[in-house]
Amino acid sequence: MGVLALGRLISVQRERRRQRQRRRRTQARDDPVPLLAKRGRSSWQQDDRSEGRKRVKYSGPDIPQKIWRHIISLVPMQDAARAACVSHAFLRCWRFYPNIGFSNLTVGCNGVLTKAETSRKFASKVNQVLKNHSGIGLKTIKLEFLGHNSSDCSSLNSWLRVAITSELEELSLMLSSEVATYRFPCSLLSGLRGNSIRYVHLSGCVFRPVVRLSCFKSLMNLRLYHVRISEDELGCLLSSCSALELFSFGYCNEITCLKIPDMLQRLNDLQVVGCNALRVVESKALNLSSFYFGGKRGQISHGEQLKNLTMPHPRALDNAHAMLPTTMPNLETLDISLRLKTDTPMMHSQFLRIKYLRITVDVYSFPHINDYISLVPFLDASPCLESFYLQVAEPMEHDSIFRDPSPLRRMPGHRHDKLKSVKIIGFNSAKSLIELTVHIIENAGSLESLTLDTADCSLGCSDSETERCSTLGQSTLMEVPRALFAIRRYVEGIVPSTVKLDVLEPCARCCNAS
Structure with missing residues (x-):
């Protein structure tokens, strides 16, 4: 549903209100006092005019605000934001819009601008949109700030402060991977009450959790790429994610040994790619069934329950021919490059x-x-x-x-x-x-x-002539x-x-x- 559909809905409602107004005027001429007594206070009001006539005016929509919010939540973010600029009713709904995402494309930053200009325009657009949002009801936040240094944007902390609440379910922060300089404010997570977060995707930042994050108790999908994090910090993070089902980990060159603890009993999909320093992958997750390993070589230790293995690097199997059959006897799907x-x-x-x-x-x-x-x-x-x-x-x-x-x-x-x-x-x-x-x-x-x-x-080959x-x-x-x-x-x-x-x-x- 877009803005045009909302406009048609409003037109239909206006016509219905006009018809109701005409009927009420007719009733008011015959017996105005009983009508007012029956109705009491409402959104319909009467006022006197110079010629003694009484005109009924409408002070707001007769659809409950909760329904309006639901309707607006089904509209794409750009259309919902535009609608908020032309209607106070839509603006009130926008303050509770559940799914917000920003990228160079959505804010109109094309390749003509310089990196500095792109950063300024991106920050200006996001600030303008988020300042009208209350943070209440926000379920998904996606910030894709690529193509320039994250240090150029000084508003990331304030954006995350608005977005990270006890109601948030999905958090995506994707920054330029050239130089990971932005330090993610872990304090926003450590002090967060509730366990609603289900999905986290961090890319191109410094992530240093030093205490267990209680808000990750229900986290099911964790993706870390180009993230600066130590082995101890990663272990602390994983120990907070008892409900984790998928863990995707890539291009994190501080990690030489990746250990998956046995407490991750729901983990069934592990993906590791591009970690040049990684030498050992050791998993004690009892229900891990799929493993994607994109590294050159390394010692792989998994339980006998592994069923699907993908190793796309041609050198990954140089020293693994004799190892695979003995360590993974229950494999059902094998996808390798050699x-x-x-x-x-x-x-x-x-x-x-x-x-x-x-x-x-x-x-x-x-x-x-x-x-x-x-x-x-x-x-x-x-x-x-x-x-x-x-x-x-x-x-x-x-x-x-x-x-x-x-x-x-x-x-x-x-x-x-x-x-x-x-x-x-x-x-x-x-x-x-x-x-x-x-x-x-x-x-x-x-x-x-x-x-x-x-x-x-x-x-x-294409089947279509066009x-x-x-x-x-x-x-x-x-x-x-x-x-x-x-x-x-x-x-x-x-x-x-x-x-x-x-x-x-x-x-x-x-x-x-x-």
Whole structure:
């Protein structure tokens, strides 16, 4: 509902009031005293005019203020703020508006302004809006002050002082991550009564909690990025969040050892990314089921209950091949990135529960070559695997099967009887990739679907004539015909009739756009 809809509602109400006024005037001529006696005091008043007539005037809306506040709360913040400028009734509702968010976009700070001008305009706009807000009823506050130093804005403390109340549920403060200089006023939280806060997102600031925060007892979602905080302070913070369900932590370079205490029994999702100094991640949370680790390498210690693991950095598994099966025996979903070599360590058959495996192969620099057939041990170590998703690197000229006439390698004795779906994104004519595909076809007796996507067409191609397709690199465009020829020559003839083979290639518009 926008301002126009509110305007139509007000017009309808005015017309209804006019009709009621006409009826009351008619009744007042016949018997004005009983009418006034019946009504008593109300928002309708009568006054005498020079000609002896009595005119009824309306002093306010006849809709309860609580309903008006609810209606205004459904309006986007910009429209609600504009409405408050033209109506006292709307202004009174704005004082209790529940969800407030500010960013360079919402306050109209475009890229033409300098950093200093942007800071001044941002502060002026926010001050102008918040000065009319009582702080009562505020549920969500989001301050996205990016693109300039947080020290340029001297009003952050006063804004947070208005926003952080016992009714607040969501708090987001995102500052420029270039230099984290703003010190978050923890005293506003430590002295806060109540436990209504459910979501906290802090970015680009200094956060130094030295005592447990009782207001975080109901906190379920905590996100810290580019935050300067020590290990002891982080431990103090986490000990205050007994209801925490998701903890996302990134680019905090003061932390070398991340310890998740066992008191976080509701924590089920842990995300760690970009912490270069981090060496150890140790979790004692009993119900942690999903872990995203975006670091290069580190010692990972989790309970046996972990079911979903994502490790996108290609070096994260350099020393983890033997560790993963023993420390995480209940994994069901594994999403990893790695580089393949002919001497890739063999995997022990201990991924007994993995059903979904996604591998993204990182690009090697010449003269190294990714050897895709070395992925067979991963498949063999997962006897319950049902879905296999492979994102391959760009091919190298000397890696093509058309430049190596030697017979295809076979790896007999490896069966993948529960594998049903295989998708290879960026399929090319690399000989080892052809060998892997042939191996899967010959050894996956339950295979139902095989998708070979030559250029990530599922994301690049558009079904609409008005939308543009993604631009493809020259090397990809040159490789697609070779990949299609390799599929026809080595793959299509050995695919069983029970397997659905989908071969995806760029459309004509993709090629023209490139």
